[in-house]
Amino acid sequence: MTSETWNPLSTAPPFPAVRYASIADRIAKVLGTRNDVLLIQAEAVVALEAVATSLARPGLKVLNIVTSPYGLWFGNWLRRGGADVIELAAEPARPIDVEAVERALNAHPDMKVLALCHAESASCILNPMEDILALARARGIVTIVDAVASVGGHDLNVDELGVDIAIIGPQKSLAGPAGLSALSVSSAAWQLISREGGPTGSILSLLDQKIWLDAGRGTLPGTTAPLEFFALEAALDRLEAEGLASVIARHGRAARATHAGLIALGAEPWVKPEKGSHLVTAVELSEAADPKALLAAAAPLGMEFSIGVGPGANRLIRLNHTGLRARFDIVLGNVTAYGIGLRRLGFKADIAAAVEAIALHYGD
Numbered sequence: 001m002t003s004e005t006w007n008p009l010s011t012a013p014p015f016p017a018v019r020y021a022s023i024a025d026r027i028a029k030v031l032g033t034r035n036d037v038l039l040i041q042a043e044a045v046v047a048l049e050a051v052a053t054s055l056a057r058p059g060l061k062v063l064n065i066v067t068s069p070y071g072l073w074f075g076n077w078l079r080r081g082g083a084d085v086i087e088l089a090a091e092p093a094r095p096i097d098v099e100a101v102e103r104a105l106n107a108h109p110d111m112k113v114l115a116l117c118h119a120e121s122a123s124c125i126l127n128p129m130e131d132i133l134a135l136a137r138a139r140g141i142v143t144i145v146d147a148v149a150s151v152g153g154h155d156l157n158v159d160e161l162g163v164d165i166a167i168i169g170p171q172k173s174l175a176g177p178a179g180l181s182a183l184s185v186s187s188a189a190w191q192l193i194s195r196e197g198g199p200t201g202s203i204l205s206l207l208d209q210k211i212w213l214d215a216g217r218g219t220l221p222g223t224t225a226p227l228e229f230f231a232l233e234a235a236l237d238r239l240e241a242e243g244l245a246s247v248i249a250r251h252g253r254a255a256r257a258t259h260a261g262l263i264a265l266g267a268e269p270w271v272k273p274e275k276g277s278h279l280v281t282a283v284e285l286s287e288a289a290d291p292k293a294l295l296a297a298a299a300p301l302g303m304e305f306s307i308g309v310g311p312g313a314n315r316l317i318r319l320n321h322t323g324l325r326a327r328f329d330i331v332l333g334n335v336t337a338y339g340i341g342l343r344r345l346g347f348k349a350d351i352a353a354a355v356e357a358i359a360l361h362y363g364d
């Protein structure tokens with residue numbers, strides 16, 4: 001190889017097999033769990049599909065709480081496997097209502113599984129997970145939480161809350177690689193998964209993944225992806241150096257500062273701070289404004305806005321403060337650029353007041 005074409009990534013060594021188990025243990029610590037942790041060599045959507053596929057069977061009654069397109073997909077995967085899915089959808093792009101969950105559980109005493117998403121990146125909302133898990137726990141229901149967009153941004157103590165399966169990805173708050181994911185599995189969840197005739201011989205089979213646990217956690221099944229695992233290890237190193245509590249606090253502060261900045265600007269945050277994701281903040285555009293035109297007007301400022309995803313979210317602009325972006329300069333840039341975008345479209349925005357409001361959140 002000539003020096004012009006040499007690249008360290010093309011000669012990366014294999015990831016040492018003895019370190020997979022330690023990565024799983026470090027993720028278990030992040031999740032606050034003594035449950036098994038599986039490492040999945042694919043992005044988190046595959047882990048979600050694997051959970052649904054491995055659990056689904058005819059006659060299994062599942063309450064599937066839908067607050068974004070991910071929840072809809074999850075229900076479809078369960079139905080594909082023959083499960084009896086009761087879908088409970090929130091108001092478009094809003095958090096689910098705990099009373100609605102309680103009513104649904106009371107109406108179906110034979111419910112075996114409940115699935116929900118903790119925080120949504122599609123609409124930037126936070127679901128009342130703790131209250132919902134308490135309802136499920138009291139009924140002995142196996143619980144599944146999509147924590148991809150909440151791990152590292154919100155408190156998530158899997159064992160304290162009684163989460164049977166928590167699915168995470170490193171690519172959001174943990175600022176890690178997107179090419180792999182992980183999940184924790186309780187013994188109650190393994191019992192359901194290990195039933196007779198559970199799927200095997202598939203990338204979506206958790207029973208296949210369990211072979212790694214049963215074999216003493218050496219080499220992962222399949223060809224392993226060294227670059228992804230080195231990157232995950234680096235992300236965990238950084239997380240541990242900063243401290244999980246600090247990372248969560250940093251995201252909380254970014255969310256509060258963004259919210260306060262938007263209000264000072266004269267804009268309308270989509271939900272109250274306690275109902276919002278700490279990773280992204282949604283702001284609702286007035287009827288008169290075109291979301292794409294706003295994105296274009298703010299584009300020269302180089303901040304990362306996007307339009308919300310899913311029903312009810314197409315007039316929401318998402319301000320991203322995830323991972324390494326959860327800090328003062330990005331929050332300030334986001335809100336300022338949003339204000340400039342509004343002004344360029346002919347709307348009012350009090351940028352000076354917004355800057356002051358954000359600075360106050362970071363000034364201590």
Ligand SMILES: *Cc1c(COP(=O)(O)O)cnc(C)c1O
Nearest residue numbers: 043044045070120121146148149
């Ligand atoms: C980001 C995210 C995922 C995973 O999606 P990717 O395509 O892996 O980014 C799953 N669930 C939620 C709630 C998410 O925010």
